[in-house]
Amino acid sequence: MSTFFSQTNMLLMSVWSCFFGQDEEDGTEMGEGDEWMQGKTLIKPLDQLDLTEAELKEEFTRILTANNPHAPQNIVRYSFKERSYKPISSVDQLAVHFVLEGNLLHQDSDEARRQRAKQGLPEGGEDAGDVEEGGGEERADSVESKVGKKEQKITNQFNFSERASQTLNNPLRERGCQTEPPPRANFSATANQWEIYDVYLEVLQKQEKNKEKAKAVPKKDDDKGRELKTFLLFPPQSDDITKVAKVAKIIERMVNQNTFDDIAQDFKYFEDASDEYREQEGTLLPLWKFQYDKAKRLSVTALCWNESYKDLFAVGLGSYDFTKQGRGMLVFYSLKNSTFPEYIYPTTSGILCLDIHKHLPYLVAVGFYDGCVAVYNLKEETLQPIYKSTAKSGKHTDPVWQVKWQKDDMDNNHNFFSVSSDGRVVSWTLVKNELVFTDIIKLSLAGAVSEGPEGVQLPIMGKTSCGTSFDFHKQIDYLFLVGTEEGKIHKCSKAYSSQFLETYNAHNMAVDAVKWNHFHTKVFISCSSDWTVKIWDHTIKTPMFTFDLNASVGDVAWSPYSSTVFAAVTTDGKVHTFDLSINKYEAICQQPVVAKKKTKLTHIEFNPVYPIIIVGDDRGYVTSLKLSPNLRKKPKEKKGQELPKGPEVEIAKMEKLLSLLREPENSNA
Amino acid sequence: IATFLGRKLQPRPQNEVEETLKRIQGQKGVQGIIIVNAEGIPIKTTLDNSSTVQYAGLIHQLVMKARSTVRDIDPQNDLTFLRVRSKKNEIMIAPDKDYFLIVIQNPSD
Numbered sequence: 001m002s003t004f005f006s007q008t009n010m011l012l013m014s015v016w017s018c019f020f021g022q023d024e025e026d027g028t029e030m031g032e033g034d035e036w037m038q039g040k041t042l043i044k045p046l047d048q049l050d051l052t053e054a055e056l057k058e059e060f061t062r063i064l065t066a067n068n069p070h071a072p073q074n075i076v077r078y079s080f081k082e083r084s085y086k087p088i089s090s091v092d093q094l095a096v097h098f099v100l101e102g103n104l105l106h107q108d109s110d111e112a113r114r115q116r117a118k119q120g121l122p123e124g125g126e127d128a129g130d131v132e133e134g135g136g137e138e139r140a141d142s143v144e145s146k147v148g149k150k151e152q153k154i155t156n157q158f159n160f161s162e163r164a165s166q167t168l169n170n171p172l173r174e175r176g177c178q179t180e181p182p183p184r185a186n187f188s189a190t191a192n193q194w195e196i197y198d199v200y201l202e203v204l205q206k207q208e209k210n211k212e213k214a215k216a217v218p219k220k221d222d223d224k225g226r227e228l229k230t231f232l233l234f235p236p237q238s239d240d241i242t243k244v245a246k247v248a249k250i251i252e253r254m255v256n257q258n259t260f261d262d263i264a265q266d267f268k269y270f271e272d273a274s275d276e277y278r279e280q281e282g283t284l285l286p287l288w289k290f291q292y293d294k295a296k297r298l299s300v301t302a303l304c305w306n307e308s309y310k311d312l313f314a315v316g317l318g319s320y321d322f323t324k325q326g327r328g329m330l331v332f333y334s335l336k337n338s339t340f341p342e343y344i345y346p347t348t349s350g351i352l353c354l355d356i357h358k359h360l361p362y363l364v365a366v367g368f369y370d371g372c373v374a375v376y377n378l379k380e381e382t383l384q385p386i387y388k389s390t391a392k393s394g395k396h397t398d399p400v401w402q403v404k405w406q407k408d409d410m411d412n413n414h415n416f417f418s419v420s421s422d423g424r425v426v427s428w429t430l431v432k433n434e435l436v437f438t439d440i441i442k443l444s445l446a447g448a449v450s451e452g453p454e455g456v457q458l459p460i461m462g463k464t465s466c467g468t469s470f471d472f473h474k475q476i477d478y479l480f481l482v483g484t485e486e487g488k489i490h491k492c493s494k495a496y497s498s499q500f501l502e503t504y505n506a507h508n509m510a511v512d513a514v515k516w517n518h519f520h521t522k523v524f525i526s527c528s529s530d531w532t533v534k535i536w537d538h539t540i541k542t543p544m545f546t547f548d549l550n551a552s553v554g555d556v557a558w559s560p561y562s563s564t565v566f567a568a569v570t571t572d573g574k575v576h577t578f579d580l581s582i583n584k585y586e587a588i589c590q591q592p593v594v595a596k597k598k599t600k601l602t603h604i605e606f607n608p609v610y611p612i613i614i615v616g617d618d619r620g621y622v623t624s625l626k627l628s629p630n631l632r633k634k635p636k637e638k639k640g641q642e643l644p645k646g647p648e649v650e651i652a653k654m655e656k657l658l659s660l661l662r663e664p665e666n667s668n669a
Numbered sequence: 670i671a672t673f674l675g676r677k678l679q680p681r682p683q684n685e686v687e688e689t690l691k692r693i694q695g696q697k698g699v700q701g702i703i704i705v706n707a708e709g710i711p712i713k714t715t716l717d718n719s720s721t722v723q724y725a726g727l728i729h730q731l732v733m734k735a736r737s738t739v740r741d742i743d744p745q746n747d748l749t750f751l752r753v754r755s756k757k758n759e760i761m762i763a764p765d766k767d768y769f770l771i772v773i774q775n776p777s778d
Binding site for chain 2: 247
């Protein structure tokens with residue numbers, strides 16, 4: 001150690017001595033540098049390794065590598081292939097010390113180009129002013145590319161200025177408006193099938209109305225004419241209650257049905273069971289009684305059923321009494337309402353006869369006591385007839401005893417016939433607004449001879465007999481019968497106006513009714529005030545049957561269901577019903593139908609469908625009666641044969657009867 | 670007779686309805702008549718107010734139902750009348766397009 005020390009000391013000394021000069025040798029006396037030099041001596045740390053000189057001279061190499069000493073060197077990953085953890089071969093050695101995001105773009109990059117395009121800078125980039133020459137070339141390119149664009153102001157930190165300003169913001173004001181909401185109403189309905197149907201129907205009707213309006217304008221003149229067929233519009237009704245008319249009618253009928261319930265049931269269902277015990281006789285069951293208080297003093301002078309409405313019938317009221325002539329009435333009743341008539345037409349003169357048109361149920365022809373004839377249209381609102389004959393237009397001079405509708409003539413005009421006591425049978429045609437009359441035949445007293453005072457027979461010329469009834473043949477259109485006041489029946493034809501085809505001396509008094517049989521074409525019946533009813537075959541001049549009824553016979557009618565059944569009414573208040581196939585000599589039913597004995601029955605009519613008859617009397621009442629089964633017998637069917645139906649049977653029945661009568665006559669003759 | 674001849678021939682509908690209603694009221698057993706309009710409001714009645722209102726309201730619904738039934742089955746059909754017979758009386762209803770008429774009757778009176 002001392003050697004080392006001395007060595008180093010020597011080194012140092014040598015250094016310093018050359019520096020400071022060599023003052024002394026081995027300088028133990030060093031003046032001021034000693035302390036400093038002493039400070040310079042190396043101090044060996046205590047834990048320093050003592051190495052030998054050889055070890056000290058050993059060279060250690062130190063190399064710089066790019067390996068990141070902090071990077072992990074032992075990262076292992078699971079390998080699914082080898083199913084074990086394996087160390088990763090390469091590990092990222094990058095160590096990032098500092099990151100600063102820059103906003104420099106390369107001038108040729110896409111983004112830079114886009115930005116330039118946005119800002120409108122010329123392509124080729126903008127450099128500082130000193131690169132102008134280089135930039136000049138580029139600028140030439142850019143000028144080519146951008147023609148017409150303004151030269152952008154160069155912005156740099158010296159020339160660039162930014163200015164901002166703020167406009168005055170107007171204060172916001174809110175304004176609103178609201179419209180009035182449309183008026184609303186709640187509506188609810190159900191869409192049913194019938195609602196839809198109703199709407200369709202309405203639309204259809206409107207369309208038809210429009211069509212009619214288009215047609216109505218040129219047709220104004222033709223308003224009247226066959227007007228009977230067109231509808232008259234109801235005048236607009238301001239009163240609410242008038243609209244209830246129809247329902248009120250229905251209700252009235254319902255109430256009546258309740259009140260007269262038992263009668264209604266009888267009418268429909270009652271069949272007299274006791275008829276089985278009575279061999280041949282039948283009875284008449286009284287049903288409704290029709291009366292109208294304003295018609296109390298009038299007698300029923302005519303009855304007629306309506307062909308189309310089987311429950312409707314017409315009653316003509318007037319008076320048969322010559323001295324008591326006054327007003328009359330035409331009244332229609334329905335079986336559904338027996339308390340009040342359906343239609344009421346007051347007339348100035350008493351009605352003697354009426355007839356309802358077969359096909360047009362609203363046309364009624366009426367014959368009056370004063371000789372007029374009139375036609376009423378039930379559809380019309382007025383109470384006046386639509387036609388009335390006047391003295392000028394050929395009215396009869398005497399009461400009109402019978403009217404009957406005929407088939408429409410060739411011009412399709414309706415026409416009807418009338419017979420009167422003045423001896424004329426007149427045909428009336430409804431032409432447009434008037435009644436045109438044509439005398440068909442004049443009933444003259446053919447071959448009437450009177451004895452003059454000297455015994456000379458003087459033919460009576462120019463005297464006409466009075467017609468009191470007539471009837472037209474059901475099949476043969478031109479053939480008709482006229483009964484006269486003298487008791488004769490004339491068979492006439494519409495074609496011959498002066499001559500009769502045949503004359504029958506029927507009765508001793510006036511012929512009140514003459515009616516053809518509904519089925520048999522040759523048979524007719526007549527009745528008279530001489531108490532008799534006679535049945536004739538028109539080919540034979542004498543009657544087939546004669547019945548004496550002990551009282552003046554007012555009316556007789558064939559039944560519509562049988563050729564051998566007929567009924568007659570007499571002034572003693574009885575209804576006599578006959579069925580020739582059952583009893584040829586007597587009535588099978590003789591029944592008084594009125595309460596008071598003094599009432600005279602004046603007319604009788606069978607209902608075409610129902611088994612009832614209506615009987616009119618001279619007090620203005622009409623009684624309806626139901627025929628019991630015995631009166632309605634149909635021919636018995638033989639065993640094995642099917643029940644024959646139809647009019648042929650009836651005809652055959654009658655024919656059989658007649659043949660029985662004819663044979664004795666033939667044998668006599 | 671003189672008055673009859675001089676009578677004015679009025680158009681038929683006006684008087685007829687009133688007379689018809691009078692006659693119905695005069696029939697035996699009829700207790701009352703109510704005329705109700707399409708909305709169910711009674712416009713004419715012979716009964717007292719409370720009964721009228723009650724009848725009108727209840728029957729209105731019944732009629733609508735009945736009519737709907739009839740017409741649903743066949744749209745061309747329509748209700749003519751309706752009878753409700755009970756122990757004590759019978760209610761008859763005749764509906765119309767705009768109105769309906771109700772009559773209460775005791776038929777066994």
